[in-house]
Amino acid sequence: MAGARAYLDYNASAPLLASARAAVVAALDVAANPSSVHAEGRAARRLIEDARRDLARLVSAKAEHVVFTSGATEAASTLLTPDWHMGRGAIRMSRLYVSEADHPCLLNGGRFPAAQLTRIGVDADGIVRFDALAAALGAHDKADGLPLVAIHAANNETGVIQPVGRIAEIVKAAGGILVVDAVQAAGRIPLDMSTGYADYLILSSHKIGGPKGVGAIVAASDLMMPKPLVSGGGQEKGHRGGTENLAAIAGFGAAAREALAGLQTIDAVRQRRDEIEAIVKTLVPDAEFFGTGAPRLANTTFFAIAGIKAETAQIAFDLAGVALSAGSACSSGKVGPSHVLKAMGYGDSLGALRVSIGHATGAEDIELFRSALGTIVARRANREKAA
Numbered sequence: 001m002a003g004a005r006a007y008l009d010y011n012a013s014a015p016l017l018a019s020a021r022a023a024v025v026a027a028l029d030v031a032a033n034p035s036s037v038h039a040e041g042r043a044a045r046r047l048i049e050d051a052r053r054d055l056a057r058l059v060s061a062k063a064e065h066v067v068f069t070s071g072a073t074e075a076a077s078t079l080l081t082p083d084w085h086m087g088r089g090a091i092r093m094s095r096l097y098v099s100e101a102d103h104p105c106l107l108n109g110g111r112f113p114a115a116q117l118t119r120i121g122v123d124a125d126g127i128v129r130f131d132a133l134a135a136a137l138g139a140h141d142k143a144d145g146l147p148l149v150a151i152h153a154a155n156n157e158t159g160v161i162q163p164v165g166r167i168a169e170i171v172k173a174a175g176g177i178l179v180v181d182a183v184q185a186a187g188r189i190p191l192d193m194s195t196g197y198a199d200y201l202i203l204s205s206h207k208i209g210g211p212k213g214v215g216a217i218v219a220a221s222d223l224m225m226p227k228p229l230v231s232g233g234g235q236e237k238g239h240r241g242g243t244e245n246l247a248a249i250a251g252f253g254a255a256a257r258e259a260l261a262g263l264q265t266i267d268a269v270r271q272r273r274d275e276i277e278a279i280v281k282t283l284v285p286d287a288e289f290f291g292t293g294a295p296r297l298a299n300t301t302f303f304a305i306a307g308i309k310a311e312t313a314q315i316a317f318d319l320a321g322v323a324l325s326a327g328s329a330c331s332s333g334k335v336g337p338s339h340v341l342k343a344m345g346y347g348d349s350l351g352a353l354r355v356s357i358g359h360a361t362g363a364e365d366i367e368l369f370r371s372a373l374g375t376i377v378a379r380r381a382n383r384e385k386a387a
Contacts, residue, residue: 016206047246052064052251077229080096082225092113095144152184181326186259189297205255209259290352326351
């Protein structure tokens, strides 16, 4: 069909779900401030609390431990701070530990000074090196404060799933606190805060089909919380000031309900991902896939085509009607190698293409991808012959 396009960039932002759109529109008709005590205000508050419960169910947490923010980056900046409190008592985190393959919102250290940031190496698949993490935490001087460890549950480029359970054991043995960026994992793998999976989770609405501009912190308990990044009128129990974004939060809740239900059919997404990888292997036998030696998200594949820069291939796909990424969307416009691949030991490579899909990805999308890749490969062959 002329003008047809395939959207294969769910890790950058998933398409807005119909249920989330409907929730947003309905909430826009609720004019009251959720902090008001009159009937209209209470109606607005109910929408927020319903969404809070939906988010809690998605990750098996308590609703009262969910704090809404403007997005995952704000959530990360809130959590990544040396200044915490338990009741009225101050608690200090003296050093932050992150992995070299983390998303920039963790990798840059939040509110920690650069001198208090330690980056832990990863192996060739992007898995955190347990020995390096244990050694770093073992050398941590708790007389200065507690160690704070932040790690992604699943990598946004490769889709590699971190063994958070093992990481949590190392962190707890060292008396540390664990923050897990679950932005890419939510709705794609089960997350259960009730099992001690993490002390704090970071979630994002638009990664699971909700509206942009809203995220959340989910805590295992409310005994200890970071110093607020945004202070104001005491909203979100004082953890995040400012009138809540009612419409976006309502849409986030609707998306969370679908994300939880979608876990039951995630194998269908994996089958489509595998079909895409089979197409690449057939048309580009020398393609290199990354992270395949470790468990990956069902919806993500990350590969390089020899002799073609990732940015060049991305443009060619776009012109052919296929939207995909050359790495993280947060790095769009930046020319240079993927920091994730560099951390995995690939150095200054040409970069790689990320295909990320969802439940709505269909046969037509895959066929358009096949056609576009075939054209790109043919052009490469013609250039090689001419040379």
